[in-house]
Amino acid sequence: MTQPSPTRVAAMLAAERQRFTQTHPESQHLAAASAPHFLFGVPMHWMRDWPLPSPLFVREAQGSRLVCADGLSYIDLCLGDTGAMYGHSPAPVARALAEQAARGLTAMLPGTLLPEVGALLAQRFGLPRWQIVLSATDANRFVLRWARALTGRPKVLVFEGCYHGTVDDTLVDRADDGRTLTRASLLGQVHELALSTVVVPFNDEPALRTALAGGDVACVLTEPALTNCGLVPPLPGFMQAVQAACRETGTLLVLDETHTVSSGLGGWGRVHGLAPDFLVVGKAVAGGLPTAVYGFTDAVAARMEAAKAAAPDGHSGIGTTLAANVLQLAALRAQLAEVATPAAHARMDALAARLQAGLEAVLATAGVRWCVTRIGARMELQYLPAPPRDGREAAAAMQDDWTACLHLYMLNRGVLITPFHHMLLVPPCASEVDVDAVPPLLAQWLAAVIS
Ligand SMILES: Cc1ncc(COP(=O)(O)O)c(C=O)c1O
Structure with missing residues (x-):
């Protein structure tokens, strides 16, 4: 080969x-x-x-460009690993932040923009009720706590190869015999994560149903396509099957769309008609200002209110002091209303399709049987002939030396892609010239490294 x-x-x-x-x-x-x-x-x-x-x-970083301390300019397709997905420092967000900063940063009280931001979130993501926090990690951590509180069940289920931020419960691997293993890289972990986390292969409905059958899983937490072990798209019908299995077993479905929001307006689940109990979106939701949101249904909200009312006063462990500050509200409003628009998504998709076609043509000409897996504006160059079926297959195909080498080759020629696997994300403010610059670099690199 x-x-x-x-x-x-x-x-x-x-x-x-x-x-x-x-x-x-x-x-x-x-x-x-x-x-x-x-x-x-x-x-x-x-x-x-x-x-x-x-x-x-x-x-500095503006639009699709990042300029390093040495004054070199890069076409940025890493975009802070999604935080700057709609381009660096979008003008409406920068303006809103400057205006708000002159009028206050944080008060541990709701700002006057709150009703408008709530309406924008509900309209965009299709869920009626929301909380605002500082990071997607926090949002996931808080949702897991709510899910356990609402169901009285101890466990959470994640898919092998997942990443949901630095949330201890989710930093697990799956042994060959299906047992949960604490990830070897996890520093300072003293709790036995196997007691509280179940891990099954993505795209494996029977394994999921077996794991949920015991009735001790509070929620399934997943991205609709795994994006942190390469890119693992769901097989047709898989996410609908996950939702059905959750409904049938009284398990809450939490969709983490922090990355997959790049796949279409409102996220992959919205585009494909899913109805999760909770939805998490972080990173780009406020233009890159540290912010995440989690949404939920009215039915879930009623259970949250009942759980809170039934608990004694004191620290609930579901919030932080700076969360939902007035600066975040200003950024959320600007980003949702003026930046993350239908037109922006249409442009990103078109540019991403163009880049994918260019990369695929290079691979075909070079006779290299790798694939470019794409969902919306996000794509992944994978050292496999077809997209992986699960996290294990994706991990087995990783070649760290190739990845480091291609990353550095591109960087030295003015293109930034993500460092740990080959994710390329196309912002709406990129130009055709920007995306057309990338495939020839891949062609040159392949010509130089292939024996
Ligand atoms: C799917 C997903 N969820 C959550 C997170 C956590 O985001 P943050 O590091 O901004 O808390 C990440 C980070 O990469 C992610 O990929």
């Missing part, structure tokens, strides 16, 4: 690392100056996990 040669990849990786070092003196200067004060020299340790010799420092 035509594929990269390990020696060529290793040689190219070394050359590209050297090229990065030579062309990014200011980033290195900033890295050296930051090192004494920050763990691994960065303000958040993941920033060091990019496959670069030293961190890339950002000077």
